[in-house]
Amino acid sequence: MTFSYKKFRLVSVLVLVWLCLPHHTARAEDPSLNLVLVTLDGVRWQEVFAGVDLDLIEDERYSHRPELLKETYWRQDQAERRKRLFPFLWSTIASQGVLIGDRNQESYMEVSNPWWFSYPGYNEILTGHADPAIDSNDRNWNPNITFLEILNGMKGFKNRVMAFGSWDVFPYIINTRRNELPVNAGLAQTTPAATEQIRWLNKVSAEAPRLWATVRLDFITHGYAMEALKNQQPRVIYIAYGETDDFAHDRSYDRYVDAAHRTDQMLRELWNWLQANPFYRDRTVLIITTDHGRGNTPDGWPHHASAASMAKADSQDRADGVPGSDQIWLAAIGPSVQSKGLVKGQWKQSQVAATALASLLLDPVKIMPLAAQAMSQLLR
Numbered sequence: 001m002t003f004s005y006k007k008f009r010l011v012s013v014l015v016l017v018w019l020c021l022p023h024h025t026a027r028a029e030d031p032s033l034n035l036v037l038v039t040l041d042g043v044r045w046q047e048v049f050a051g052v053d054l055d056l057i058e059d060e061r062y063s064h065r066p067e068l069l070k071e072t073y074w075r076q077d078q079a080e081r082r083k084r085l086f087p088f089l090w091s092t093i094a095s096q097g098v099l100i101g102d103r104n105q106e107s108y109m110e111v112s113n114p115w116w117f118s119y120p121g122y123n124e125i126l127t128g129h130a131d132p133a134i135d136s137n138d139r140n141w142n143p144n145i146t147f148l149e150i151l152n153g154m155k156g157f158k159n160r161v162m163a164f165g166s167w168d169v170f171p172y173i174i175n176t177r178r179n180e181l182p183v184n185a186g187l188a189q190t191t192p193a194a195t196e197q198i199r200w201l202n203k204v205s206a207e208a209p210r211l212w213a214t215v216r217l218d219f220i221t222h223g224y225a226m227e228a229l230k231n232q233q234p235r236v237i238y239i240a241y242g243e244t245d246d247f248a249h250d251r252s253y254d255r256y257v258d259a260a261h262r263t264d265q266m267l268r269e270l271w272n273w274l275q276a277n278p279f280y281r282d283r284t285v286l287i288i289t290t291d292h293g294r295g296n297t298p299d300g301w302p303h304h305a306s307a308a309s310m311a312k313a314d315s316q317d318r319a320d321g322v323p324g325s326d327q328i329w330l331a332a333i334g335p336s337v338q339s340k341g342l343v344k345g346q347w348k349q350s351q352v353a354a355t356a357l358a359s360l361l362l363d364p365v366k367i368m369p370l371a372a373q374a375m376s377q378l379l380r
């Protein structure tokens with residue numbers, strides 16, 4: 001082939017065009033990762049790492065169909081058992097991501113707020129520090145600023161941060177009175193109903209039986225979140241599932257376990273969809289955690305509270321609080337996350353915010369100087 005300047009120019013232009021194209025293999029220096037943060041309200045580390053609990057299955061107070069529960073979820077082998085309950089966590093995440101919080105394997109994660117219930121936990125997750133003054137689940141506007149709100153004010157993220165929650169207190173936790181963040185929670189519908197699926201979800205949301213006064217069914221929350229991903233392409237989305245905690249307070253281990261399993265299926269659907277979508281594939285981090293644990297005995301399992309919160313409620317019952325309900329866990333997967341499976345160490349809930357920012361390859365120290373440090377052991 002003879003050299004021609006024309007050819008050389010053409011090749012140079014093609015190389016330049018290729019260099020300017022977005023490439024979907026995420027590299028460490030890639031500044032444009034996306035984040036999906038998920039919380040499963042009050043799911044214990046015990047079920048995540050050991051599967052269903054035989055003592056609770058066989059406890060007549062909590063289980064109406066112990067045989068069915070055993071047949072569906074109980075296996076003698078612990079690894080098989082937890083995979084029955086959380087097949088996505090124990091296949092995809094265990095092999096390609098990280099999990100922490102298995103206290104039987106020297107992996108510990110705890111809340112640092114003194115209360116051990118939902119609003120203080122979500123505040124700690126989203127703001128990067130425990131605020132003892134957040135001492136109630138009431139609908140109070142959060143004076144603290146979440147990393148979602150900070151991101152929504154940053155270049156590249158503006159109007160591309162969204163939240164979906166089953167519990168109707170999330171607009172207050174994220175404080176939509178102070179910011180422009182779209183938060184769809186409780187019985188909220190999506191308007192305008194731009195797609196057939198959203199119209200169906202709005203109808204279901206209005207017509208389905210309401211099991212609880214402040215919490216809707218998780219498939220509705222999940223459905224709205226999936227529609228937002230498909231139609232609005234947010235760069236950061238927070239999805240807060242809630243059924244597990246309410247079924248546990250209702251003292252139904254059957255339903256708590258089924259809800260946890262359904263959530264795992266939703267996570268699989270979510271992750272598979274992200275990996276099939278050209279915008280999100282290989283450029284999206286998924287972090288999953290919980291707001292608090294639950295009691296570590298059959299008597300304590302339906303509950304969660306610290307001694308301080310029982311004292312504040314002036315309760316004679318459970319004056320010592322509910323032991324174990326400060327113990328939590330976290331799982332993560334994505335291009336900036338290690339693929340080590342279980343990681344040993346000790347972490348706090350307040351580290352989630354900085355970890356989320358660092359997983360987006362942003363500098364949490366600059367963005368949220370007051371937040372507890374990122375869990376660097378989990379990140380690449």
Ligand SMILES: [Zn+2]
Pocket residue numbers: 042117118245246249304
């Ligand atoms: Zn609760």
